[in-house]
Amino acid sequence: MMNNEHGHVAVVGGGPAGMVVGLLLARAGVPVTVLEKHADFLRDFRGDTVHASTLTLLDELGLGERFAALPQRRLDRVMVQLDAGAAQLGDLRRLPGAHRHIAMVPQWDFLDLLADAAEEEPTFTLIRNAEVTGLLREGSRVTGVRYTDRIAGTVHDLPATLTVACDGRGSAVRAAAGLRPRSFGVPMDVWWFRLPRREGDPVGGVGRLSTGHFVVTLDRGDYWQCAYLIRKGGDATLRAEGIEAFRARIAALLPWLADRVGELASLDDVKLLEVRLERLRRWYADGLLFIGDAAHAMSPVGGVGINLAVADAVAAARILAPVLRAGGRVPVAELRRVQLRRWWPTALVQAAQRIAHRGLLGPVLNAEPSGPAAPVALDGSGDLVLAPARDLPQPLRLLRRFPALQGIPARLVAIGPLPEHAPAWARRRQQALTRP
Structure with a gap:
């Protein structure tokens, strides 16, 4: 078990948001444990797009060459086929920067890459087959999580200075905290x-x-x-x-x-x-932070959910790592800063999705x-x-x-309305894939 010298973080959910926030905090020297419900990442994901903003982030983390070695297809234009014929909606070759495409990669390969990189950091731990069933509390403050080992059936408590919920739109942590998101109708x-x-x-x-x-x-x-x-x-x-x-x-x-x-x-x-299209009004409580789909479930319109979740993770790590390194509690004001940073791009994208629902998809x-x-x-x-x-x-x-x-x-x-970039302390030179 990690010590609490710099403030231990429990991350619930080993999806893109959970693995990215775990990797970045570990590179800051913060003890972090990611709890993943399943034994591996080999599940039938369908949101397997990695957008240009995330590809740039991987370069900054020194993982671009490893990612490029993964089996993938690249999308550099967006077409729509009408009854009258085809038309081009978007040309990604006009994007700025090195990545003028969207990569379609099996998500289990992407998550394995992030897990491998994180496990190179001495303060990182990944526990698989760990199903979170409740929160630990001291008064109104969340002080960690309770989880069940799905293989042994044993129950464990994991104390934490901060718990980060990245467990998706059906978040068990959100339910345990008694929070309900605001839901927007979808057609x-x-x-x-x-x-x-x-x-x-x-x-x-x-x-x-x-x-x-x-x-x-x-x-x-x-x-x-x-x-x-x-x-x-x-x-x-x-x-x-x-x-x-x-x-x-x-x-x-x-x-x-x-x-x-x-x-x-x-x-x-x-x-x-x-x-679903929904959003928590408040993404935090004392000792607890929600990011990704746990904070805001997105419509599949645009396929942007993964990349917004990754951006949440980067912002959370950049804002909270200095506080966690200093030790002690994480002030609620710092958790509020994460939501203030990520709320408006999330609300903007969801507003665009709602317009697409009302103006196009619903009538069609x-x-x-x-x-x-x-x-x-x-x-x-x-x-x-x-x-x-x-x-x-x-x-x-x-x-x-x-x-x-x-x-x-x-x-x-x-790229989106507010792409996030890796903080200086998390950046590395490009690392080639070393696994056989």
Whole structure:
């Protein structure tokens, strides 16, 4: 068990936010223990995008070359396929800096990389199979966590000067603290599924939009990660229609995938994500801080949740490390500083997502299709055939006429409103991957 010489930190949750805050605090010399509920990171994550701002952070931490060695696909433009044809929404090649793309990397590889780097620090500990079941308290102050070893079944108390909750939108720590987030209504849930990818398919990410339908396909190399948006609460109704109806729907929307929709053996291959958009009013209590999805669950619009969580972690480590190194309690005012720093970019992104819900996704999903969707055309190289400019909505016509404008949505998604940078004490020179 870590000593409390500099103020021990318990981090609940070994996702991107938890591993990044643990790594940075350990590099500051702060004793930190990350509690991860599972035995490993090998789970079916779907939010596997690492955006340009996070790629820059990895460079600053000396981990850029290690990350580049991971299997990945790169997305440098954002396309939407309408019934009239394709249009380009964003061009990431116009981004500033070294990373003009979004990397799509299996999240377990990303988390293993962060864990390996953190475990090189003498003050870092990762405990797996540790399910947090409660909080330790002295009066109104949180003084640590209680967790169960899921293998041995034993119960342990972990005292901590500060507990950082990074355990996602279903946060057990948040429930134990008796906090409920403010919820914003959303018009959709998401069905996730995979289909094989073949030579001649389009490259990168494609959003397919038609009246009553919206599906996103993400190029993962040998397969497509697909997200089919459904009306909120519509899961049971659609499942009652059966797998054949769903296969036919996808084949009609994306004819270039029609020859492989049979790979969906049953609707057991289609997983439901219940979309939430919510935010805690206060992200802290005495001895306790919430970051990432535990503080603010994001809509999948833009795929920015992971990168906002990582930015939260960087800001928290930079603000709190000097206090933790000094020892003693962490003043509530310092925890408030973290929320003040990260609240406005979070609220801004959530506001943009709410506008997208109301102005685009809600009307599309609630509309009844007037007939079969128009076929999607591919050229000889597998690229989507562009729609005539006259058939595009005005915003898309402007983006095509003035391509420099495509850098604006690219920057909003790939970098965000307030990218965070590694503090000087956490930076390292680039380190090549040394594991066999």
